[in-house]
Amino acid sequence: MSEIKFGTDGWRGVIAKDFTFANTAIVTQAIACYIKSQGLHDRQVIVGFDQRFIGHLFAERAAEVLVGNGIHVLLCDSPAPTPAVAAMIRAHRLAGAVMVTASHNPPEYNGIKFIPDYAGPATPPITDAITRSVREIEAGEQKILVTPYARAVRAKAVEPISPRERYGEMLKQVVDIDSIRSAGLKVVLDLMHGAGIGYLKPILEEIGVEVIASLHDRPDPLFGGGLPEPSAERLADLAQLTHARGAHAGLALDGDADRFGIIDASGAYVTPNEVFALLTDSLLKRKQGLKKVARTVATTHRIDRIAAAHGVPVVETPVGFKYIGQEILAGAGIGGEESGGLSVAEHLPEKDGLLVGLLVLELIATSGTSLRQLLTELAAEHGGVANQRVDLRVSEEQKGLVLQVMQDWTAKRVGTWEVAEKKLIDGVKLCFTSGAWALVRASGTEPMLRIYLEAKDEAELAGLKRAMLESLGLSL
Numbered sequence: 363m364s365e366i367k368f369g370t371d372g373w374r375g376v377i378a379k380d381f382t383f384a385n386t387a388i389v390t391q392a393i394a395c396y397i398k399s400q401g402l403h404d405r406q407v408i409v410g411f412d413q414r415f416i417g418h419l420f421a422e423r424a425a426e427v428l429v430g431n432g433i434h435v436l437l438c439d440s441p442a443p444t445p446a447v448a449a450m451i452r453a454h455r456l457a458g459a460v461m462v463t464a465s466h467n468p469p470e471y472n473g474i475k476f477i478p479d480y481a482g483p484a485t486p487p488i489t490d491a492i493t494r495s496v497r498e499i500e501a502g503e504q505k506i507l508v509t510p511y512a513r514a515v516r517a518k519a520v521e522p523i524s525p526r527e528r529y530g531e532m533l534k535q536v537v538d539i540d541s542i543r544s545a546g547l548k549v550v551l552d553l554m555h556g557a558g559i560g561y562l563k564p565i566l567e568e569i570g571v572e573v574i575a576s577l578h579d580r581p582d583p584l585f586g587g588g589l590p591e592p593s594a595e596r597l598a599d600l601a602q603l604t605h606a607r608g609a610h611a612g613l614a615l616d617g618d619a620d621r622f623g624i625i626d627a628s629g630a631y632v633t634p635n636e637v638f639a640l641l642t643d644s645l646l647k648r649k650q651g652l653k654k655v656a657r658t659v660a661t662t663h664r665i666d667r668i669a670a671a672h673g674v675p676v677v678e679t680p681v682g683f684k685y686i687g688q689e690i691l692a693g694a695g696i697g698g699e700e701s702g703g704l705s706v707a708e709h710l711p712e713k714d715g716l717l718v719g720l721l722v723l724e725l726i727a728t729s730g731t732s733l734r735q736l737l738t739e740l741a742a743e744h745g746g747v748a749n750q751r752v753d754l755r756v757s758e759e760q761k762g763l764v765l766q767v768m769q770d771w772t773a774k775r776v777g778t779w780e781v782a783e784k785k786l787i788d789g790v791k792l793c794f795t796s797g798a799w800a801l802v803r804a805s806g807t808e809p810m811l812r813i814y815l816e817a818k819d820e821a822e823l824a825g826l827k828r829a830m831l832e833s834l835g836l837s838l
């Protein structure tokens with residue numbers, strides 16, 4: 363059994379091996395200790411779960427432990443998106459949320475995300491405190507307090523909640539639904555058998571969007587044999603259908619619906635970096651006085667060029683929406699990351715794939731043009747960009763070696779690229795005088811080494827990739 367650890371976004375483990383009822387109770391007890399330490403135990407906690415195998419039973423286990431600690435629970439009556447669960451914290455002034463999900467991981471995984479009272483991902487100081495409690499519980503220094511589920515329900519210490527309506531209302535307050543309604547938009551969806559089922563389609567229909575087709579919109583704990591990850595490779599069917607059926611866009615969500623995948627009308631995948639750039643540009647054009655924009659160290663620097671054109675500063679954070687969420691709380695108008703997380707200040711400090719789908723439709727509706735045309739205009743205004751993420755499944759030893767080479771990097775050049783700055787925000791990032799950059803870091807969610815590269819065009823990108831891999835002694 364592997365150690366209970368909180369990674370980039372929560373604790374994740376293989377069901378029955380690591381992710382067990384016993385470990386769910388340990389982690390929930392540790393979360394209850396944290397809530398009590400903050401003096402918030404007189405407020406309720408929402409417990410949610412996604413479409414994963416027997417997720418509701420793990421959620422019930424978590425509820426039993428929270429009630430055992432004197433904390434009243436709102437238990438979702440069906441699988442729900444992580445952002446919908448987070449939104450309920452705001453709507454009902456809760457102490458936080460325990461969300462049973464392993465996001466986009468393979469089907470054999472499940473996990474727990476803790477979302478504190480500010481309705482965004484738990485920061486490292488919070489997960490560190492929870493991890494310390496986990497160790498105390500494992501060492502027998504702290505007891506797990508449990509109230510059996512049936513008794514908790516009888517005592518009304520567990521009440522059912524359905525976040526759908528209220529969450530839908532909250533989303534509708536953030537986007538211009540009149541423009542969307544009058545544009546007569548048509549979309550195709552890919553719900554990837556995930557938590558967006560029962561949420562995205564009805565919300566779109568309520569605001570007058572025609573859902574022509576909806577792929578993978580039935581629960582399947584095996585995710586149709588794949589991963590609930592809305593990447594270009596996994597969205598080939600959505601891309602084909604969006605184009606063939608003449609839809610304005612294809613919208614996809616990941617397993618717990620906090621991340622997005624977007625397809626344009628021509629059937630081409632629009633990368634999260636491109637979506638973030640389009641939405642930042644549109645927000646900055648519409649709203650004066652935005653204090654700042656937040657992006658992770660792995661996200662496109664095109665955001666910086668767009669923000670600079672409006673005189674708005676950009677904050678660069680480590681990878682993980684937990685950092686972006688904090689920047690949103692500290693005044694960023696919009697924050698996003700290349701892995702498909704994005705939110706805006708009027709909504710939540712939590713990433714939300716449904717929100718992004720609606721913002722993209724709002725953009726199509728208000729601009730009266732296509733996403734492709736908007737991207738062409740963006741390139742004309744702020745210059746082109748080409749970027750790529752290379753994920754390498756390497757041994758722990760090789761991962762350590764590569765990261766060490768980067769840590770020790772003192773050379774002034776990589777191939778013909780001249781190093782202007784070396785940044786240690788997360789992994790090691792080399793920024794070059796040409797404006798290109800390369801980042802090498804270990805993933806916090808998968809056993810992978812990630813290399814992120816950005817250059818002005820595909821030709822420079824290909825050259826930089828060759829030069830970086832060669833310098834690191836890696837081949838693909």
Ligand SMILES: O=P(O)(O)OC[C@H]1O[C@H](O)[C@H](O)[C@@H](O)[C@@H]1O
Pocket residue numbers: 370371465681682683684699701703804805806807808812
């Ligand atoms: O690159 P990783 O450490 O695997 O993280 C990739 C992504 O994982 C999760 O989805 C987090 O919520 C994101 O904030 C993060 O960007």
